[in-house]
Amino acid sequence: MTFEQAQALLTKKGQTQLLKYYDELDAQGKENLLTAIENINWDFEAALANPVDMSGKDRDIKPIAGLRQAQIQAKKAEFEAIGVEAIKAGKVAAVLLAGGMGTRLGVDGPKGAYDIGVTKPLYIFEQQMKNLMEVTQKCGVIVPLYIMTSDKNHAQTTSFWKEHGYFGYPEMEVKFFKQEMAPAVDYDGKIILERKDTPALSPNGNGGWFGSLKAAGLVEDLHARGVEWLNIYAVDNVLQRIADPVFVGATIDSGVNCGAKVICKTNPYEKVGVLCMDGTQPDIIEYYELTDEMANQKDENGDLAYCYGAIMNYLFRLSKLEEIADKKIPVHIVEKKIECLCEDGVTRKPEKENGKKFETLAVDLIKPMGSVLPFEVVREKEFAPIKNKTGVDSVESARELLKGNGVEL
Numbered sequence: 001m002t003f004e005q006a007q008a009l010l011t012k013k014g015q016t017q018l019l020k021y022y023d024e025l026d027a028q029g030k031e032n033l034l035t036a037i038e039n040i041n042w043d044f045e046a047a048l049a050n051p052v053d054m055s056g057k058d059r060d061i062k063p064i065a066g067l068r069q070a071q072i073q074a075k076k077a078e079f080e081a082i083g084v085e086a087i088k089a090g091k092v093a094a095v096l097l098a099g100g101m102g103t104r105l106g107v108d109g110p111k112g113a114y115d116i117g118v119t120k121p122l123y124i125f126e127q128q129m130k131n132l133m134e135v136t137q138k139c140g141v142i143v144p145l146y147i148m149t150s151d152k153n154h155a156q157t158t159s160f161w162k163e164h165g166y167f168g169y170p171e172m173e174v175k176f177f178k179q180e181m182a183p184a185v186d187y188d189g190k191i192i193l194e195r196k197d198t199p200a201l202s203p204n205g206n207g208g209w210f211g212s213l214k215a216a217g218l219v220e221d222l223h224a225r226g227v228e229w230l231n232i233y234a235v236d237n238v239l240q241r242i243a244d245p246v247f248v249g250a251t252i253d254s255g256v257n258c259g260a261k262v263i264c265k266t267n268p269y270e271k272v273g274v275l276c277m278d279g280t281q282p283d284i285i286e287y288y289e290l291t292d293e294m295a296n297q298k299d300e301n302g303d304l305a306y307c308y309g310a311i312m313n314y315l316f317r318l319s320k321l322e323e324i325a326d327k328k329i330p331v332h333i334v335e336k337k338i339e340c341l342c343e344d345g346v347t348r349k350p351e352k353e354n355g356k357k358f359e360t361l362a363v364d365l366i367k368p369m370g371s372v373l374p375f376e377v378v379r380e381k382e383f384a385p386i387k388n389k390t391g392v393d394s395v396e397s398a399r400e401l402l403k404g405n406g407v408e409l
């Protein structure tokens with residue numbers, strides 16, 4: 001793209017502030033900026049013009065049926081046999097969503113490279129791979145693993161895995177792909193400059209993972225291997241069970257397009273989004289959208305009717321994902337602290353929120369998938385998220401939970 005082309009485009013878009021320092025840049029800087037402008041994904045304009053209605057007021061929300069622990073335990077052997085058979089037949093692959101920036105944890109580099117060990121190093125990636133390898137050893141087959149990164153952490157992530165010998169997994173079974181980036185804007189909708197030659201870009205949320213997998217040519221790879229189910233999981237839960245045969249078996253057995261591991265809410269006001277139905281479609285309702293009445297509503301067994309909190313561990317049917325691949329999912333606008341170029345020419349992270357980022361969420365895929373099975377897991381055994389350094393959902397709380405499950409730290 002030439003300077004004139006960039007100027008014409010940005011004038012049309014009302015974003016000429018991106019060229020403010022163009023004349024000060026050297027040849028490389030000019031090229032960087034023009035390339036970045038050419039690659040801007042303009043989807044955010046539509047999101048700003050028509051923000052997603054988060055109120056849920058036009059929805060027909062009802063509780064959703066799921067499998068509780070007692071039901072799962074009663075059919076455990078049957079589900080497990082179905083799951084093991086599918087895994088052995090190579091029908092299950094795992095997809096780790098690790099493109100996030102882990103800002104709350106406040107570390108540079110990939111969150112999965114964080115050392116949660118006490119007496120010896122234990123990286124988040126490593127602990128998750130130990131969990132996965134329990135399944136591969138049991139089934140006697142390797143589950144192919146696809147890892148989503150972003151421009152912000154790709155090089156560090158791939159070199160970390162290489163350096164650590166892929167945590168004992170065969171290198172050829174681990175494939176990396178990058179997610180897309182979206183611009184960050186100020187409160188007037190103007191794209192923020194991070195440096196004189198760099199617009200502020202950040203990973204566009206975890207909802208676009210399938211499009212990115214496809215763009216990287218990896219869907220062909222899945223077909224070539226005969227994969228039918230994709231187990232998506234987040235990098236931050238160190239008790240995560242990946243390709244869990246019982247979960248795989250229960251999802252296949254139920255005939256749905258998607259299984260979702262869930263934890264049951266411990267009180268009506270727990271701050272977690274819950275799975276529900278919207279008319280005939282499965283959906284998610286955020287805790288702040290539940291009315292008092294809904295939050296306290298009980299089912300026929302006296303349990304909370306809206307209780308299934310999703311924990312970012314889903315099993316998606318590949319054929320359905322391909323069918324819905326072109327459907328748009330909502331773009332959420334989130335206020336964040338965005339690193340920006342200050343008046344004095346220095347790039348800094350502000351003390352408080354200074355703009356908006358645009359993100360799609362994997363959970364929003366549940367609706368177009370058309371059907372979902374909420375599958376209850378025991379919280380203390382499978383849910384140890386690391387979002388913060390201390391306090392709730394932190395390194396500290398995850399360490400306690402790991403210890404409680406016999407993991408040596």
Ligand code: UTP
Pocket residue numbers: 097098099100101102103104105111148179203204205206233234235236312387
């Ligand atoms: P979170 O919502 O916790 O975001 O991601 P995060 O970026 O890791 O952390 P904060 O909010 O900046 O503190 C849940 C999962 O989704 C992945 C993360 O890597 C994590 O596994 N994710 C998130 C992506 O893969 N891409 C994204 O753009 C955002």
